[in-house]
Amino acid sequence: MRLFDEHAVLRFALLFSCFLFAAFIPDILNFSERPLNFIPYFTSIVFLAYVSLFYRFPILGNTKKMRDDVDIPEKVESTSVRDYEKDLSEKDELFKMLVDVSSEGFWTFDVPTGKVYWSSRVAKFLNIGSASIVDTFDTLKGNVLESDWSVFKERFSRSLEDNVQFSVKMRLLNVPKDGSAEILVSGRPQCNGEGRPIRVIGSITTAAEQAESSRQFYAYRDALTGVYNRKFFLDKLKVDVDMAAQRPDYTFAVLLLDIDSFGAINESYSMNFGDSVLKIVSDRIRSSCRDNDCVARIGPDVFAVVLHDIDGKNSDEELMPTVKRLHNKVKSPIQLDGRELYISVSMAVVVNRDVDCVEDLLSNATAVLRDLKKGGNHGGIQFFAGGIREKAMKLYKLEYEIRRAIQAQEFVLVYQPIIDVVQGNRISGFEALVRWNNSEHGVVSPAEFIPLAEETGLIVPMGAQILRMACEQTKKWVDMGYTDIRVAVNFSAKQFTLDNMVDDVKRVLTETQLNPRNLKLEITEYTAMCEVEKAIDIMRALSNMGLQISIDDFGTGYSSLSYLKRYPVHTLKMDKSFIDHIADDEEDATFARMVIGIANTLNLDLIAEGVESEEQLQFLKREGCRYIQGYYFSRPLTPDKALEYMREHYSDKVAVES
Numbered sequence: 044m045r046l047f048d049e050h051a052v053l054r055f056a057l058l059f060s061c062f063l064f065a066a067f068i069p070d071i072l073n074f075s076e077r078p079l080n081f082i083p084y085f086t087s088i089v090f091l092a093y094v095s096l097f098y099r100f101p102i103l104g105n106t107k108k109m110r111d112d113v114d115i116p117e118k119v120e121s122t123s124v125r126d127y128e129k130d131l132s133e134k135d136e137l138f139k140m141l142v143d144v145s146s147e148g149f150w151t152f153d154v155p156t157g158k159v160y161w162s163s164r165v166a167k168f169l170n171i172g173s174a175s176i177v178d179t180f181d182t183l184k185g186n187v188l189e190s191d192w193s194v195f196k197e198r199f200s201r202s203l204e205d206n207v208q209f210s211v212k213m214r215l216l217n218v219p220k221d222g223s224a225e226i227l228v229s230g231r232p233q234c235n236g237e238g239r240p241i242r243v244i245g246s247i248t249t250a251a252e253q254a255e256s257s258r259q260f261y262a263y264r265d266a267l268t269g270v271y272n273r274k275f276f277l278d279k280l281k282v283d284v285d286m287a288a289q290r291p292d293y294t295f296a297v298l299l300l301d302i303d304s305f306g307a308i309n310e311s312y313s314m315n316f317g318d319s320v321l322k323i324v325s326d327r328i329r330s331s332c333r334d335n336d337c338v339a340r341i342g343p344d345v346f347a348v349v350l351h352d353i354d355g356k357n358s359d360e361e362l363m364p365t366v367k368r369l370h371n372k373v374k375s376p377i378q379l380d381g382r383e384l385y386i387s388v389s390m391a392v393v394v395n396r397d398v399d400c401v402e403d404l405l406s407n408a409t410a411v412l413r414d415l416k417k418g419g420n421h422g423g424i425q426f427f428a429g430g431i432r433e434k435a436m437k438l439y440k441l442e443y444e445i446r447r448a449i450q451a452q453e454f455v456l457v458y459q460p461i462i463d464v465v466q467g468n469r470i471s472g473f474e475a476l477v478r479w480n481n482s483e484h485g486v487v488s489p490a491e492f493i494p495l496a497e498e499t500g501l502i503v504p505m506g507a508q509i510l511r512m513a514c515e516q517t518k519k520w521v522d523m524g525y526t527d528i529r530v531a532v533n534f535s536a537k538q539f540t541l542d543n544m545v546d547d548v549k550r551v552l553t554e555t556q557l558n559p560r561n562l563k564l565e566i567t568e569y570t571a572m573c574e575v576e577k578a579i580d581i582m583r584a585l586s587n588m589g590l591q592i593s594i595d596d597f598g599t600g601y602s603s604l605s606y607l608k609r610y611p612v613h614t615l616k617m618d619k620s621f622i623d624h625i626a627d628d629e630e631d632a633t634f635a636r637m638v639i640g641i642a643n644t645l646n647l648d649l650i651a652e653g654v655e656s657e658e659q660l661q662f663l664k665r666e667g668c669r670y671i672q673g674y675y676f677s678r679p680l681t682p683d684k685a686l687e688y689m690r691e692h693y694s695d696k697v698a699v700e701s
């Protein structure tokens with residue numbers, strides 16, 4: 044209830060002054076002598092009276108209407124007034140901040156305990172199951188790119204120190220099908236009365252770009268990784284080429300980075316997993332380059348970089364530390380989905396010497412990459428050198444020729460005897476080795492065409508032909524009475540890990556009516572290590588069928604003893620490179636003894652390959668190696684010559700049909 048109304052008082056005061064005006068002014072104005080003065084006098088009185096009674100005065104002070112229904116205590120203890128206000132303001136602030144920052148998912152970080160609370164919608168933004176949410180920032184860390192996580196950490200700490208709000212855009216590893224690839228994580232510290240942060244409150248929303256800006260963004264960006272796309276890369280390269288044309292001292296380099304066997308990553312895990320690997324790789328490349336260098340994704344698993352304005356005009360060595368650092372960073376193990384993934388990345392480097400157009404630069408870089416891969420030098424770094432394009436052209440031609448040769452069935456097999464020195468140099472089997480009878484070039488060595496066939500996938504149809512030929516030939520020899528002869532066929536990694544590989548082998552055996560015990564498959568250590576679990580499953584299935592498996596080129600790969608123990612294999616083949624100096628190099632001799640020891644320990648047969656001399660043979664016999672393959676006994680032989688060899692070296696006890 045109010046005691047008085049200030050408007051009424053004002054009106055009363057005005058009316059009173061109007062009365063005084065009316066009472067005393069007539070004497071001053073002297074109406075009797077000047078009657079016209081009465082007109083302004085009367086008008087003024089009417090005006091004042093009107094204003095006093097009817098004017099709507101403006102409202103002064105508090106505009107809020109008093110509530111009659113709320114009891115406001117007349118007197119409150121001063122301390123409780125302060126607490127109440129503090130409490131109210133804190134809650135107010137909390138509420139305001141939540142509204143400010145958490146239109147979608149939100150999180151709070153409790154400074155004293157270090158615990159993070161995530162609202163349930165966060166799982167949706169991160170595209171993870173709610174079971175994966177933990178009460179630390181690991182929820183975020185495990186689902187965004189490494190470099191974004193580093194930025195977040197840095198901004199978060201700064202925000203706590205300076206008590207400022209922050210926002211970080213982060214790229215997700217698992218992009219939701221119908222969601223955004225980027226999220227915006229914002230936060231703001233809340234402080235206590237002494238100004239110390241007690242918690243940070245934050246939100247997670249999709250980093251929604253304005254429609255137009257996102258359209259522009261993707262016009263020159265790769266949608267998956269966010270680095271530039273091929274088109275933009277070419278434009279950027281053109282700028283550097285033009286610059287170099289104007290300034291002869293201007294040097295730049297083009298790098299191509301190709302993830303080796305990326306298809307296998309997609310096939311073994313999933314496309315999503317593969318996408319995450321690409322994002323991590325692109326992120327690593329970007330963070331290893333200077334800000335103004337151009338990083339682009341120009342193929343499914345190929346990244347390109349332009350290093351602008353570099354030192355290194357005169358020699359590749361000057362650039363080597365930079366490219367090595369980048370290469371090392373990119374290929375370091377990737378932690379993803381609780382797995383540790385080792386990737387191999389081939390890298391081509393071209394500096395703008397002697398080249399004056401974008402096309403030449405790119406085709407030189409591509410030629411280097413092809414050369415790296417075809418040469419089996421996966422995972423290496425190679426600089427462009429003259430002549431490489433000619434070599435690349437040759438490789439293209441060879442690839443075409445291989446395709447044609449598969450159709451024309453130009454591939455034939457030769458057979459190299461494997462000798463059992465314990466049983467009086469009796470022949471125990473052969474290794475089938477492919478040869479290409481090319482109408483133009485004569486007999487071509489497999490060392491020239493097998494790597495290319497592997498890279499292009501042509502090894503699959505070629506390998507199928509080889510397996511059938513070897514089985515048909517072996518069956519003929521078995522039917523002649525060489526019943527326990529065993530023929531080993533080389534299988535490349537791509538062939539061995541084909542999904543229907545076991546069924547294919549079974550079908551060929553059935554169709555050629557060959558007993559599986561007469562067939563052996565040779566895979567290299569590299570193949571066995573490529574996809575360990577899959578390889579073991581295949582080996583087990585083949586072994587159960589009665590086939591034998593041998594590990595070729597043993598000693599050149601990285602198989603650890605623990606792996607070797609798990610492989611259901613029967614034979615190790617010690618690589619020729621260790622045999623070469625076995626008789627004159629103590630280190631090689633020690634290594635050979637070690638391999639013989641491993642084979643004995645694991646109860647595996649051991650074949651020494653590439654034995655050429657009497658000294659080598661004597662050494663191996665002395666150390667207990669039972670099987671020998673090499674020119675010392677025989678070179679690879681045509682089927683007719685192999686039959687002749689068998690006649691002379693097969694055990695007398697077995698009936699031989701001529």
Ligand code: C2E
Nearest residue numbers: 476477489490493509533534535653654655672673674675
């Ligand atoms: P590999 O499987 O390790 O075969 C052994 C290679 O050593 C053969 O070379 C053989 O001729 C050679 N060799 C054997 N003894 C001696 C020796 O005493 N001295 C010398 N200097 N060399 C010897 P080749 O036939 O040129 O084969 C080379 C590689 O090509 C093979 O190595 C194998 O990895 C691959 N290859 C050959 N045939 C096939 C095939 O049918 N399929 C697949 N996937 N790869 C094959």
Ligand code: MG
Nearest residue numbers: 474533565595
């Ligand atoms: Mg072999």
Ligand code: MG
Nearest residue numbers: 595596616652
């Ligand atoms: Mg070998």
